[in-house]
Amino acid sequence: MPELPEVETVRRGLAPALEGRRIARAIQRRPNLRYMLPERFAERLTGRRVEWLERRAKYILAHLEGEEVLLVHLGMSGRFGIHPGGAPGATPGKFHRDVAADGAGTGTHDHIIFDMEDGTRIVYSDHRRFGFMDLIPEASLNANSHLAALGPEPLGNEFSAAVLLERLKGRRAPIKAALLDQRTVAGLGNIYVCEALFRSGISPNRQALSIGPQRSERLARAIRDVLTEAIEAGGSTLRDYAQTDGELGYFQHSFAVYDQEGGACSKAGCSGTVKRTVQSGRSTFYCPSCQR
């Protein structure tokens, strides 16, 4: 799933179709995603105007009219498709049919559908169903269990080398695991952790507590740089992820180590080979020769 850059790309893709627009009808095609959907979920969304879209870590927050927030996590395979004029009723002669003219929203894994008042159909699909949605009062947003423990936004002002250093202090876990923990820094996932560690020349096996001010400086910069570049590239496209418009991000062509097992290390002057190992059940890619 999408990590921070992919989620940000999705947010940007959805914004023009949702912000300031009303949901004429929401449809839920199953009672649960990863978790049970809230009571009367579709009913409560129907007729509501979306004020604005925000991203926090890997979450998309749709602030709704009426002081409620639709919280969305894409999990591993969640995606939104936007179909202009795809809603039933958008085309004369097609009124009150559940199926859009182009069939959008009828796939096995099309779980949630938003028919906007301008006729745009927005379809949420998620074949692995690790994603989820919730509907929560605006006032309790910061107390929400999904959001409360999140670490600093790596692209925000609250993140710095000093903050990172503080958050790694005393932690015996490998730095790779510490960075995947959303309480350390919010929004990183397997790809960008591998890439940031490579850029900063830090071994994924190094204990988090052994990161000093200098390495923290390099690591914080690498995290910011790699995320920024990935967002500019429209995210990374693997297997089952695509942007809202079906276009593909292209940052995957810039991976230095992720999924590059056996490849030559791209660091200038390094003759190492990219290695794959497994840490807490997840693949780690790194160059043993220049990452220390």
Add this chain to the structure above:
DNA sequence: CGGGACTCCTGCCAGC
């Protein structure tokens, strides 16, 4: 409490 293993679900791909 910190940290690691296991789990949820489905699809795809390599290898036999």
Add this chain to the structure above:
DNA sequence: TGCTGGCAGGAGTCCC
């Protein structure tokens, strides 16, 4: 061609 096992961008829960 068809089956099987392994793997996938996440993260909550359980257990030591």
